[in-house]
Amino acid sequence: MTSSSRPVPRRGRSTGASGPEPADAFFRHIVAGMRNGVLAITRAGAVALLNEEGYRIFGVEPSADDLGKPVAEVLRAHPDVVRQLLSAFELHLLPNRAETRLRPSGKVIGYTLAFVRDDAGEVAGVAMFFKDLTRVEQLEERERLRDRLAAVGEMAAAIAHEVKNPLAGIEVMAGLLRRIAEAKMANAIVQEVLEFVRPIRLQVEHTGIAEALHAAVQLADTKVARGSIGVAVDVPPDLPQIQADPHQLTQLFTNLLINAYEAMDGKGRVEITVTAMRQDDGGEGREAVRIELMDTGPGMPQEVAERVFDPFFTTKAQGSGLGLAIVRKIVDAHDGQIDLRTAPGGGTLIRVTLPVLVSRDAV
Ligand SMILES: Nc1ncnc2c1ncn2[C@@H]1O[C@H](COP(=O)(O)OP(=O)(O)OP(=O)(O)O)[C@@H](O)[C@H]1O
Ligand SMILES: [Mg+2]
DSSP: OOGGGOOOOOOSOOOGGGOHHHHHHHHHHHHHHOSSEEEEEETTSBEEEEOHHHHHHHTOOOOTTOTTSBHHHHTTTOHHHHHHHHHHTTOSSOOSSEEEEOTTTOOEEEEEEEEEEOTTSOEEEEEEEEEEOSSHHHHHHHHHHHHHHHHHHHHHHHHIIIIIHHHHHHHHHHOOHHHHHHHHHHHHHHHHHHHHHSOOOOOOEEEOHHHHHHHHHHHHHHHSOOTTOEEEEEOOTTOOOEEEOHHHHHHHHHHHHHHHHHHHTTOSEEEEEEEEEEEOOSSSOEEEEEEEEEEOSOOOOHHHHTTTTSTTOOOSTTOOSOHHHHHHHHHHHTTOEEEEEEOTTSOEEEEEEEESSOOGGGO
8 A cells, every 4th residue: 555545534433343444444445456547636735645547647756745735736747637626626517527638648538526525515625536548448438439429420410311401392392380490490400410420620710709709699699589688798808819719609609698598488687797817727827718607597406407518418398408518519629618507596607718828739
């Protein structure tokens, strides 16, 4: 047992007859022997645990005094990981099965973040479970993903063939409004599926958030009836332009607005607030802009909130469930973050954080 695999100290409660000692050793062995990397930090940003596989994946030499040191110091070669960890304390929905590329090794890791809570249920730290996807796993994962995407792609192509081609004919000939509406809807779903499966290639340029937001407000109006819902957009005049794909950003905001309108059923308010901020990565940090979109709709129960970014998850009779999956894909492509805060009856707040300078890898 090395000091590198000491778990977060447990408080209070012992485990009864066997006593805390043997149980502690047992848990330490579980973590040490795990074939996943495990890294835990305290609220203060100190390393509470990093197991051997974790050191190996990060390519960091273990040192006996790593525990208790700032994570930014131990993982100074990986500011992106540090930023993900430190910003997790602000999130409500933590990333699950996300992927990130470690620079400079180019290794791809798949990871999940979870809060470490103390006995009172307060967040005491954040744990990251990760796996090196670069080698066999990567091939397998990629293979599986490709299969899945191919299946969806084929399905989309088949539907496109069935639905899209006859569309022109139907519109002209049938002359039945109801029919047209149905066909159009089917067509819209096909478009969305295709959008989702298509890999994103960012066309990065200097992009004004205000312009993208205003374009989105207009575009959303062409897609759903807003009724008397008011939209307020508040962008500070000195907000920096960001390196982003303006069309993708417009699409991202449009999908969020459409969801808000659909949730509110003709009445209420959407408030969009944008701020410039700096994201902590333990080093110089990273300039970012934060876009918050708040609606006064019915909100969602927790079980819905946890699934909204899953492809094809929808609670709407006519929904395809791809709106937010596409949103997440666009945010990921820009190396940004998305978080959601909601409660039944309490409205929904969606927060998107995008870096001012896009990373080299994304272009
Ligand atoms: N602002 C919101 N308020 C309440 N619920 C929301 C909001 N945004 C999303 N949701 C919930 O999340 C689900 C998934 O949203 P998503 O945009 O991915 O798909 P959809 O809107 O159902 O279908 P699509 O966008 O493909 O037409 C919605 O069905 C709805 O239950
Ligand atoms: Mg939607």
